[in-house]
Amino acid sequence: MKILSQLRSPAVRDSLGIGVAVGAAGLAFGTAAVAAGLSPAQSVFLSLFMFTGASQFALVGVIAGGGNLVAGALGALLLGARNTLYGLRLADVLGWRGVRRALAAHGVIDETTAVTLVQPDRESARTAFVTTYVVLGTFWVASTLVGALATERVSDVGAFGLDAVGPAIFLGLLWPRLRDEGGRTRLTALLGAGIALTTTPFLPPGVPVLLAAAAGLIALFGPEPGHARPAERRPDAAEERNEEVGS
Amino acid sequence: MTLWIALIATAAGCYLLKYAGMAAPRRLLDNPWLRRFAVAVPVALLAALITVEALRGEGQALAWDTARMAGVGAAVLALMLRAPFLVVVVAAAATTAALRALGL
Numbered sequence: 373m374k375i376l377s378q379l380r381s382p383a384v385r386d387s388l389g390i391g392v393a394v395g396a397a398g399l400a401f402g403t404a405a406v407a408a409g410l411s412p413a414q415s416v417f418l419s420l421f422m423f424t425g426a427s428q429f430a431l432v433g434v435i436a437g438g439g440n441l442v443a444g445a446l447g448a449l450l451l452g453a454r455n456t457l458y459g460l461r462l463a464d465v466l467g468w469r470g471v472r473r474a475l476a477a478h479g480v481i482d483e484t485t486a487v488t489l490v491q492p493d494r495e496s497a498r499t500a501f502v503t504t505y506v507v508l509g510t511f512w513v514a515s516t517l518v519g520a521l522a523t524e525r526v527s528d529v530g531a532f533g534l535d536a537v538g539p540a541i542f543l544g545l546l547w548p549r550l551r552d553e554g555g556r557t558r559l560t561a562l563l564g565a566g567i568a569l570t571t572t573p574f575l576p577p578g579v580p581v582l583l584a585a586a587a588g589l590i591a592l593f594g595p596e597p598g599h600a601r602p603a604e605r606r607p608d609a610a611e612e613r614n615e616e617v618g619s
Numbered sequence: 620m621t622l623w624i625a626l627i628a629t630a631a632g633c634y635l636l637k638y639a640g641m642a643a644p645r646r647l648l649d650n651p652w653l654r655r656f657a658v659a660v661p662v663a664l665l666a667a668l669i670t671v672e673a674l675r676g677e678g679q680a681l682a683w684d685t686a687r688m689a690g691v692g693a694a695v696l697a698l699m700l701r702a703p704f705l706v707v708v709v710a711a712a713a714t715t716a717a718l719r720a721l722g723l
Contacts, residue, residue, distance in 0.1 A: 397704055414623065421630040421631075430664070433668060437671075441622070445632070449633065451660075451661060452632070453657060456636045456657070459642075460645070461640075462641065463640070464645065531716060532716050533687075533712035534712060535687055536690030536712055539669045539672045539673040540690065542668045544698065544704050544708065545665055546666060550662075557662055560666070564665075568670050572679060576679070584663045584666070587662075588659035588660035588662070589659075591658065592652055592656060
């Protein structure tokens with residue numbers, strides 16, 4: 373009976389929904405990774421251990437373009453740096469130490485953070501975090517394997533439109549922030565795209581994307597945006613969550 | 620082998636970035652400059668990735684591929700209609716594949 377009542381709790385319901393939906397996107401990652409030249413084992417390795425979608429896609433994107441591995445790794449790490457910020461905020465909310473904290477750290481990504489930070493108390497925050505982490509992680513790894521094995525049998529990646537999958541995924545991740553945040557976010561995106569576009573013909577693949585990080589510097593100018601960042605401020609938690617899912 | 624090393628190193632780095640946040644002193648969050656830059660960087664990187672991947676040509680060259688761009692357009696449309704993530708991705712691939720099948 374305890375399980376039944378837990379299944380009805382909002383923390384678990386939200387976590388299951390997001391976990392299944394986002395986890396299934398591993399299908400696209402497996403596809404993109406094998407199309408880039410990775411083996412299915414390498415694709416699954418990334419989903420299991422790197423476990424942060426945007427970084428994984430960025431890395432295989434550079435490999436697909438025949439780019440420098442160091443540039444690809446740096447790009448993935450730069451994108452992964454936002455998880456540090458999430459970790460800072462989750463540490464207080466979850467209140468774990470030692471081994472538990474070390475294990476939980478692996479699960480710090482956009483979606484687990486978004487679901488966890490909107491919970492009203494520590495107990496539901498922990499439930500939400502663990503449920504999202506386990507469900508999303510399982511689906512993510514399994515669907516990566518399926519996508520990788522299926523793509524291995526496809527001879528012409530272009531015929532299935534798989535080259536449009538990468539941009540579509542990044543658009544999906546970026547969209548909520550473009551929609552919900554102010555003009556400065558759009559300006560940052562525009563500048564980042566411009567930097568990458570103008571430097572691509574002259575620099576090795578991967579490097580233009582790294583340079584585009586400089587566009588983030590314009591966030592340092594002008595007034596501080598009115599967002600309540602710390603998780604303690606609850607009233608606008610719903611809005612904050614909306615924004616986090618896509619970042 | 621080089622590829623494996625790169626994958627393992629990057630995966631380890633990504634984990635350490637997550638762990639650093641969980642274990643770091645709280646007051647780091649109080650630094651507004653750090654916070655603002657860290658929040659803005661993914662926007663710049665994602666926009667750059669979209670551009671580079673949508674316009675990828677041979678080697679370093681940029682190229683316009685009508686079928687691929689139509690797929691990206693379909694993704695935008697799906698996002699405007701607030702479609703779920705997976706629908707967005709499938710719409711992009713299906714549009715591009717359909718146009719290629721038609722000979723574009």
